[in-house]
Amino acid sequence: xxxxxxxxxxxxxxxxxxxxxxxxxxxxxxxxxxxxxxxxxxxxxxxxxxxxxxxxxxxxxxxxxxxxxxxxxxxxxxxxxxxxxxxxxxx
Amino acid sequence: xxxxxxxxxxxxxxxxxxxxxxxxxxxxxxxxxxxxxxxxxxxxxxxxxxxxxxxxxxxxxxxxxxxxxxxxxxxxxxxxxxxxxxxxxxxxxxxxxxxxxxxxxxxxxxxxxxxxxxxxxxxxxxxxxxxxxxxxxxxxxxxxxxxxxxxxxxxxxxxxxxxxxxxxxxxxxxxxxxxxxxxxxxxxxxxxxxxxxxxxxxxxxxxxxxxxxxxxxxxxxxxxxxxxxxxxxxxxxxxxxxxxxxxxxxxxxxxxxxxxxxxxxxxxxxxxxxxxxxxxxxxxxxxxxxxxxxxxxxxxxxxxxxxxxxxxxxxxxxxxxxxxxxxxxxxxxxxxxxxxxxxxxxxxxxxxxxxxxxxxxxxxxxxxxxxxxxxxxxxxxxxxxxxxxxxxxxxxxxxxxxxxxxxxxxxxxxxxxxxxxxxxxxxxxxxxxxxxxxxxxxxxxxxxxxxxxxxxxxxxxxxxxxxxxxxxxxxxxxxxxxxxxxxxxxxxxxxxxxxxxxxxxxxxxxxxxxxxxxxxxxxxxxxxxxxxxxxxxxxxxxxxxxxxxxxxxxxxxxxxxxxxxxxxxxxxxxxxxxxxxxxxxxxxxxxxxxxxxxxxxxxxxxxxxxxxxxxxxxxxxxxxxxxxxxxxxxxxxxxxx
Numbered sequence: 124x125x126x127x128x129x130x131x132x133x134x135x136x137x138x139x140x141x142x143x144x145x146x147x148x149x150x151x152x153x154x155x156x157x158x159x160x161x162x163x164x165x166x167x168x169x170x171x172x173x174x175x176x177x178x179x180x181x182x183x184x185x186x187x188x189x190x191x192x193x194x195x196x197x198x199x200x201x202x203x204x205x206x207x208x209x210x211x212x213x214x
Numbered sequence: 215x216x217x218x219x220x221x222x223x224x225x226x227x228x229x230x231x232x233x234x235x236x237x238x239x240x241x242x243x244x245x246x247x248x249x250x251x252x253x254x255x256x257x258x259x260x261x262x263x264x265x266x267x268x269x270x271x272x273x274x275x276x277x278x279x280x281x282x283x284x285x286x287x288x289x290x291x292x293x294x295x296x297x298x299x300x301x302x303x304x305x306x307x308x309x310x311x312x313x314x315x316x317x318x319x320x321x322x323x324x325x326x327x328x329x330x331x332x333x334x335x336x337x338x339x340x341x342x343x344x345x346x347x348x349x350x351x352x353x354x355x356x357x358x359x360x361x362x363x364x365x366x367x368x369x370x371x372x373x374x375x376x377x378x379x380x381x382x383x384x385x386x387x388x389x390x391x392x393x394x395x396x397x398x399x400x401x402x403x404x405x406x407x408x409x410x411x412x413x414x415x416x417x418x419x420x421x422x423x424x425x426x427x428x429x430x431x432x433x434x435x436x437x438x439x440x441x442x443x444x445x446x447x448x449x450x451x452x453x454x455x456x457x458x459x460x461x462x463x464x465x466x467x468x469x470x471x472x473x474x475x476x477x478x479x480x481x482x483x484x485x486x487x488x489x490x491x492x493x494x495x496x497x498x499x500x501x502x503x504x505x506x507x508x509x510x511x512x513x514x515x516x517x518x519x520x521x522x523x524x525x526x527x528x529x530x531x532x533x534x535x536x537x538x539x540x541x542x543x544x545x546x547x548x549x550x551x552x553x554x555x556x557x558x559x560x561x562x563x564x565x566x567x568x569x570x571x572x573x574x575x576x577x578x579x580x581x582x583x584x585x586x587x588x589x590x591x592x593x594x595x596x597x598x599x600x601x602x603x604x605x606x607x608x609x610x611x612x613x614x615x616x617x618x619x620x621x622x623x624x625x626x627x628x629x630x631x632x633x634x635x636x637x638x639x640x641x642x643x644x645x646x647x648x649x650x651x652x653x654x655x656x657x658x659x660x661x662x663x664x665x666x667x668x669x670x671x672x673x674x675x676x677x678x679x680x681x682x683x684x685x686x687x688x689x690x691x692x693x694x695x696x697x698x699x700x701x702x703x704x705x706x707x708x709x710x711x712x713x714x715x716x717x718x719x720x721x722x723x724x725x726x727x728x729x730x731x732x733x734x735x736x737x738x739x740x741x742x743x744x745x746x747x748x749x750x751x752x753x754x755x756x757x758x759x760x761x762x763x764x765x766x767x768x769x770x771x772x773x774x775x776x777x778x779x780x781x782x783x784x785x786x787x788x789x790x791x792x793x794x795x796x797x798x799x800x801x802x803x804x805x806x807x808x809x810x811x812x813x814x815x816x817x818x819x820x821x822x823x824x825x826x827x828x829x830x831x832x833x834x835x836x837x838x839x840x841x842x843x844x845x846x847x848x849x850x851x852x853x854x855x
Contacts, residue, residue: 189531
């Protein structure tokens with residue numbers, strides 16, 4: 124878990140740490156930081172409430188459809204179709 | 215005082231600990247959202263504790279969350295604002311729980327934090343430093359274990375103190391930048407992570423590690439589904455084996471009390487109303503209670519361990535193909551015991567269209583009330599072959615499931631178009647379930663079932679009784695040759711034969727005869743037609759109706775006599791009524807037909823409109839009729855008629 128990201132607000136100026144992928148493209152064990160979420164409003168609030176929003180560090184627990192990610196120390200299962208709309212910068 | 219927390223934070227267990235058995239379930243006015251209210255006795259006062267639905271944030275995505283958030287903000291009509299909040303945080307999942315904590319503390323309501331599952335956290339080598347945590351949250355934090363009952367004294371005294379001072383939390387809201395980036399929660403999550411880091415000592419990932427190891431198997435694409443099938447199978451075996459003894463007892467209890475009452479009351483309409491209408495009708499519902507109780511108990515245990523979220527997870531892909539969300543699977547499982555609790559449990563589905571599709575197809579599942587009907591038809595057709603019986607039973611179940619999936623797909627193509635909303639579900643840490651909580655929850659759910667089904671069923675039973683009793687027929691009203699035939703019989707047979715004539719001439723009998731032509735293409739004679747009509751409100755009634763119509767009294771000594779009478783039954787032209795074709799057609803009809811008024815009442819209430827209940831009745835009746843017609847005509851053409 125990166126120590127910097129928690130103390131600064133996630134804005135466009137955050138330093139780039141790695142290439143950007145969608146969450147759906149990541150493999151088991153991959154870790155990164157969510158750079159943007161391009162989901163429609165109704166699903167967005169559900170994702171956000173569980174911690175899947177810009178600036179959070181995520182780790183893929185299992186890939187596939189649906190897939191499992193670890194965020195904020197808890198696991199969230201989500202459909203591949205949503206994971207495709209979540210962009211992640213790999214550490 | 216409101217009890218607030220994430221789902222899975224152990225809120226309900228803590229609520230049960232604090233209020234014991236003095237709690238009741240109520241609806242928020244004008245909504246179907248339920249909450250539990252309980253009394254909390256402190257030294258100097260008593261407090262009303264409201265258990266709000268679990269939520270992840272104050273920005274709601276389900277009706278339950280919306281109501282909880284409104285209640286907390288004092289925006290709910292007819293509900294006064296809360297004086298204080300008891301906030302439950304899961305010590306093994308603190309960081310995520312802190313997000314809601316931040317939102318709640320910002321409301322400025324006096325708050326006490328119960329840090330639940332502190333014992334489990336400790337076992338896993340996780341220390342939570344209360345000092346920094348209280349500093350950051352600006353309110354008292356009391357470590358508790360709701361399951362073991364530890365720390366409750368300290369919690370109660372802290373609550374008493376807070377209620378006395380009514381001091382708002384010294385909480386400095388994070389200077390949230392609400393508009394300058396893509397997620398207004400980002401700063402709140404940053405805060406939660408920072409607080410989590412400062413308060414948690416030890417291996418923060420420890421609780422997750424065991425869970426992730428188990429999940430490798432339980433959420434596996436193949437093993438996950440296989441394990442889920444095993445769990446389902448075991449649940450059903452438990453339901454059917456364990457429930458048979460209490461079901462027999464309930465059956466006998468109602469039989470005995472009906473006899474007792476009819477012995478006490480003078481013979482006549484009133485006695486018949488009480489014994490056949492009221493006692494018979496209510497007994498007919500309560501007999502399913504053991505199965506429902508076992509189902510709820512098993513589901514409560516599975517939920518508490520964290521497994522149910524995995525079941526929804528592994529089923530999501532399968533269900534999505536027919537347009538149902540993964541979360542509809544638990545309701546579908548429950549519907550195999552009874553559609554009423556199943557429809558009530560669709561509340562976990564966030565999206566309204568998803569929920570409506572689920573509600574519409576749930577009653578197609580083979581519920582326990584269909585089993586007596588299957589049993590009679592199967593015994594009638596294949597009395598001699600155990601494996602043929604098993605095949606037909608399995609066929610009944612499968613037909614229900616296939617029809618439900620098929621109709622879900624049809625509704626998705628027509629009335630409620632669109633894809634199910636994609637899955638987003640928390641997979642909580644696995645943990646040991648609390649027996650106490652599961653038992654309390656089961657008792658509560660059973661009571662709700664009795665209240666829901668009981669009141670409707672009572673009215674229906676009385677209505678049905680009246681239809682089957684009036685207009686009354688005396689022996690003298692019958693044609694002479696029939697009177698003579700009855701007179702030549704023994705006492706019991708004569709009574710049964712008179713009963714048969716009475717039902718035949720009652721409103722139910724006349725309606726059945728009048729609509730016989732409608733059911734004739736399905737292979738049904740007038741007696742079966744009366745059975746279909748009289749079981750319109752409750753399908754299991756068809757067995758006792760047929761029994762009366764075949765002149766056997768209400769409860770034949772053994773089912774063999776009923777089967778014998780049905781086998782011997784002939785059409786006016788002398789051909790047997792109960793051919794394989796008729797039997798299969800009757801079975802298909804009862805698999806697919808609605809035939810349950812209490813379910814419709816629940817559909818109307820949960821969907822917010824009787825239109826959906828009528829639609830459900832309409833499509834299921836049409837489906838049942840057409841499928842039974844096809845079955846009969848095909849079977850007859852194959853020479854089985």
